[in-house]
Amino acid sequence: MAPVDPHSFTDSSHPFATHLSLSLYFDFASSTIQGSALLTLPIPHSGNIYLDTRSLSISSVVDPQTLAPLPFSLSPVPDPIKGQNLTISLSNHSSFLITFATSPSASALQWLSSQQTFNKTFPFVYTQCQSIHARSIFPCQDTPAARLCYSARLNVPQQLSAVMSARHVERRPPVSGEAAMACDNALWCAEGRMVEEFTMEQPIPPYLFAFAVGELGFRDVGPRTRVYAESVPAVLDGAAREFAGTEDMIRHGEKLFGPYEWERFDLLVLPPSFPYGGMENPRMVFLTPTVIKGDASGAQVVAHELAHSWTGNLISNKTNEHFWLNEGFTTYAERRIVEAVQGEEIAALNTGIGWRGLNEEMDRFKDNMEFTKLKTKQEGVDPDDVYSQVPYEKGFQFIWRIERQIGRPAFDEFLKKYIATFKFQSIDTETFLNFLKVNIPGIEKEIDLVLWTEGTGIPPDAFEPVSNTYSKIFSLAKEFIHGRMPREDEVSDWHGQEWELYLENLPKSVEASQVAALDARYRLAESKNYEVKVAFLKLAISSGCREYFGEVEKTLKEVGRMLYLRPLYTALVQGSGKEEAKILAKRVFGEAQECYHPIARGVVESILLKHL
Incomplete structure (x- = not known):
């Protein structure tokens, strides 16, 4: 018995849940969600099972068939990074139902008053679950090693609508008895409410769970892409113009990396408080409004999030200690898409900015060079505190070094095979290196793989970009x-x-x-x-x-x-x-x-x- 992940209570001897069914009631007045989570295991399990929680109030845990209570406990003292361990005792159970409520301080949620939005009329709430914040919305095995499918019913005020990183099933009035113990039926079925129903049929890690609720409008910009934002014409129209070339990028991505497996690639432009440039939630990428620049250059952020559809969402890092597998590969894939769509000079500028950023990160971590490695040790470390450009740009440099060694045609074939082999899996650095050595025999004699993945600083065979514009x-x-x-x-x-x-x-x-x-x-x-x-x-x-x-x-x-x-x-x-x-x-x-x-x-x- 051992933890699967330094950032999770999940135990390696316990089965991973394979499906999650959520019912969520949004209370904007209290900035909380009342909910229920039905977790399904692949096989019946007896004994304890551990789930991650942060600032959640747990009301009950029951057998969903008999509604008989199941023993549970929360660790009394929250871990400053991991939160609280929810221990549930099972006896040959393959599923269990948890009722809970979030806290107004939930780390994955930002509740915005109407005055904090673009339209100044209605409130708004959205999620940001990466790296380990899904546990503040619902109890789960909050590690990218655990992939699961889910369905969700979101009960929201009727003036508002919801979007999710999942397929939209329907919008309808609430039905008595369906709350699945999320809250009493009177509350669930109150007048002035609507239920938005979604399903995600491909297994994803919990950090890719995402939703937003607000007054939303949209513009179609392609056969697979719709741009959502608050119902402010200037924002919606500006986003539609900025991202008009998205379908072209998707087609180039498919040529480079294989089929797009997620059916749709919709975009949500969030209010200005969104903390990242973009978040690669499958089917529904979240974006900061600052990427709407008016010259289509913001599409490079979209190219990065699109690239995650193959490297990150299809193949995920097993834990945050291997984060470079997501971001290094994706930065490489992004620049290949940008090169195909916008040309070599623009891609070289992109690489040059990244090279400068990588060198600045070396200075930032000069007193703790552990975090200049690709494969890091993060026991007792909050991943948000060490978030940096290192996994992106040093990871990119490593992938680019392999490409230069074997040539682009051979590397393209390798990359397609890598994605096809490990899709819908979460892997670690060793798995990638073993696959690399098997499929490119002798590569370890040409490139110091250990120096690149476990060494500090920038390896001597990293490469500053060369282009006329850059020079x-x-x-x-x-x-x-x-x-x-x-x-x-x-x-x-x-x-x-x-x-x-x-x-x-x-x-x-x-x-x-x-x-x-x-x-x-x-x-x-x-x-x-x-x-x-x-x-x-x-x-x-x-x-x-x-x-x-x-x-x-x-x-x-x-x-x-x-x-x-x-x-x-x-x-x-x-x-x-x-x-x-x-x-x-x-x-x-x-x-x-x-x-x-x-x-x-x-x-x-x-x-x-x-x-x-």
Whole structure:
């Protein structure tokens, strides 16, 4: 007997549930969900079974056939990372029914008041279950090693609608007796409510469970893609234009990686508090509104989430210690799709930005190089605290190194075989390496596989991208230290990626007057592209340009994406002699934190705790 995963109470001797049937009643007044979860095992089991929970109130556990109570207990002291262990005693049972209620502080849920939404009319709630937050919505074996199918009934106010990472079955009035003990029938069947029913027939890990409830509209942008957002025409129309090329990307993905197994690829643009650029929930990708840039460049985030349909959703990392198997492969697959759709130069810029980010992560983890490895040890470590670009960009570099060694045609055949072999499975690094060595004999003699997966830092055979555009931008950035800004004719065809790469490669120690002059000419602090704006504001903070503190504050209050929060708060609080910046960071967080998702709030709190 041993834990399956350092982040889960799930025991290796216990069977994994194969199906989950959920009934969820949404109470916006209390920011809670009352629910029931019917878990089905592949075989009858006798003895204890362990489930992960966080901040859940458990009302009962019963045999679903007889409704006889089953003994259960919650560990009295919550683990700061894993939460509480729900122990249920079974006697030759193949299923059990749990009734529960979530907490207003559930880490996977963000409840938004009407004033925190685009339309300012109705409230909104959405999930973010990666990495280990599904346990705050329902009791489960919350490890990617455990894949299960599910069905769900969501009881919501009739003015609102729901979407899920699952196939929509129907929307209908509630039916008496169907609540499955989620709550009493009077509550379930109250007037003014509707039930949205969904089913997910492919087995997924719990972190891919997702829903959103609000006043939603949609636009069709392709035969397999519908864009959802709040019913605000400007948001919906902007998203439809930005993602008009999605079907083309899906077709290129199928040519590269094999059949698209999830039937639909719908997109949901969430309110600004969503903490990530995108989340690859199958059938229903969640996106930040900051990817709507107006020039279709936001489609690169969609390309990444689409690539997860093969590398991450079809094949998942077994635990978070092997997270690179999801993100390294997906970053490689994303850039192959971008190359096919937008060209080699754009893909090279994408790679260049990633290379810069990888080098910055080496500095971030200089005091704990364990997290510069691909295969990490995370016992006692919250995966949110060590989330970084390392699994993405070092993982990409490893996959790219293999491609360069054997050639693209051979690697493409290998990749298709890898996906076909392990689809709908969760694997670890050793499984991948064994498959690699069997299918590419002698590869371990050409590439130091142990150094790449278990070594710290960036291996010497990693490769900085080479392209004419990348080289030009890099040269222009080096000249800035001597006071030469790029001429307007040199940047006339630049878009967000080019400016981002330029700003990220500028020297860190530049004069405040140079930063102000650059902005006076190109208005970077006012950019509608947040990657450009944040890169510039980070430079302004490090150069001591206090006149940009107002724009920094505005940015930190209008978006909740961690890609922007982490570098801006870090820039404000790092270093000595920056008391004014530190005071600003503390004040702004105090005023803005209620608008941040709980995951993002925790990340910022850890940054402030470390430096203040």
